[in-house]
Amino acid sequence: xxxxxxxxxxxxxxxxxxxxxxxxxxxxxxxxxxxxxxxxxxxxxxxxxxxxxxxxxxxxxxxxxxxxxxxxxxxxxxxxxxxxxxxxxxxxxxxxxxxxxxxxxxxxxxxxxxxxxxxxxxxxxxxxxxxxxxxxxxxxxxxxxxxxxxxxxxxxxxxxxxxxxxxxxxxxxxxxxxxxxxxxxxxxxxxxxxxxxxxxxxxxxxxxxxxxxxxxxxxxxxxxxxxxxxxxxxxxxxxxxxxxxxxxxxxxxxxxxxxxxxxxxxxxxxxxxxxxxxxxxxxxxxxxxxxxxxxxxxxxxxxxxxxxxxxxxxxxxxxxxxxxxxxxxxxxxxxxxxxxxxxxxxxxxxxxxx
Numbered sequence: 001x002x003x004x005x006x007x008x009x010x011x012x013x014x015x016x017x018x019x020x021x022x023x024x025x026x027x028x029x030x031x032x033x034x035x036x037x038x039x040x041x042x043x044x045x046x047x048x049x050x051x052x053x054x055x056x057x058x059x060x061x062x063x064x065x066x067x068x069x070x071x072x073x074x075x076x077x078x079x080x081x082x083x084x085x086x087x088x089x090x091x092x093x094x095x096x097x098x099x100x101x102x103x104x105x106x107x108x109x110x111x112x113x114x115x116x117x118x119x120x121x122x123x124x125x126x127x128x129x130x131x132x133x134x135x136x137x138x139x140x141x142x143x144x145x146x147x148x149x150x151x152x153x154x155x156x157x158x159x160x161x162x163x164x165x166x167x168x169x170x171x172x173x174x175x176x177x178x179x180x181x182x183x184x185x186x187x188x189x190x191x192x193x194x195x196x197x198x199x200x201x202x203x204x205x206x207x208x209x210x211x212x213x214x215x216x217x218x219x220x221x222x223x224x225x226x227x228x229x230x231x232x233x234x235x236x237x238x239x240x241x242x243x244x245x246x247x248x249x250x251x252x253x254x255x256x257x258x259x260x261x262x263x264x265x266x267x268x269x270x271x272x273x274x275x276x277x278x279x280x281x282x283x284x285x286x287x288x289x290x291x292x293x294x295x296x297x298x299x300x301x302x303x304x305x306x307x308x309x310x311x312x313x314x315x316x317x318x319x320x321x322x323x324x325x326x327x328x329x330x331x332x333x334x335x336x337x338x339x340x341x342x343x344x345x346x347x348x349x350x351x352x353x354x
Contacts, residue, residue, distance in 0.1 A: 015282070217273075
């Protein structure tokens with residue numbers, strides 16, 4: 001489970017990243033009435049919560065503590081360069097007059113300092129850097145990881161893994177109750193429950209639960225029978241299909257996120273533990289995994305590619321979507337080889353233990 005650089009690596013997770021990125025892209029490319037782009041973001045959240053918790057767990061089991069400095073250094077080296085480069089390049093296009101914009105200083109500042117989601121809730125997205133509204137989800141992740149390592153270490157010092165998972169699940173239920181109160185009693189907008197950190201961090205916590213309870217890579221002694229695995233997988237797919245089919249607005253912004261988090265648990269568990277099964281094998285194909293590797297920059301930049309292609313290329317809708325995909329993929333691969341990989345190597349040289 002190690003990559004070529006010596007770091008901890010779960011191949012199936014790159015495949016899941018590719019799935020999430022493709023769901024978001026196809027939805028934004030014009031098929032949101034069929035493809036649930038928001039579910040792609042939920043997959044990203046679950047995956048991120050699981051991976052970070054697994055890494056923290058491995059560190060805690062090895063050293064008895066968490067090195068917060070190294071944790072935040074890893075996040076900064078991984079997250080900051082693509083985010084700020086994409087933001088700067090698109091803003092440069094706008095300031096040069098190549099694309100129309102209504103950028104305002106405080107809107108851009110909110111993006112720089114990970115406050116995009118709350119800015120969009122209260123002021124909309126028209127004053128942001130064009131085609132960067134997806135930064136709202138990055139804000140939620142950074143808010144979550146600003147406090148989660150401390151919560152994790154405190155929980156580990158006081159509880160067993162199962163009790164820690166129960167604590168996380170209790171927090172998920174509190175978030176569900178909070179969403180229900182906001183929608184049913186306070187009359188809060190659906191935009192708030194979709195974008196706000198306080199209403200969406202349970203999507204990360206469900207992944208964190210799998211990190212400490214029945215972890216498919218850390219708890220090898222626990223196994224499901226093949227029959228139980230198939231039942232769990234079919235049940236999860238039925239729940240996800242139900243969440244997709246039932247379009248009720250109140251359900252969408254309250255219970256749906258909780259059901260999706262519960263359904264993703266068996267899907268991720270089986271995809272990681274049984275990556276050799278035919279239904280999951282394609283997640284580990286090299287092209288799919290590479291797409292997953294570059295999916296972060298792909299996610300950040302895809303809206304701009306779609307916008308530019310729609311504006312300047314006269315072709316059928318599917319052809320424009322294909323061109324936008326190729327452009328985004330190419331830019332993301334270029335960023336990986338020229339920015340992300342060199343910066344990862346720089347981090348390893350400057351911070352050996354980070």
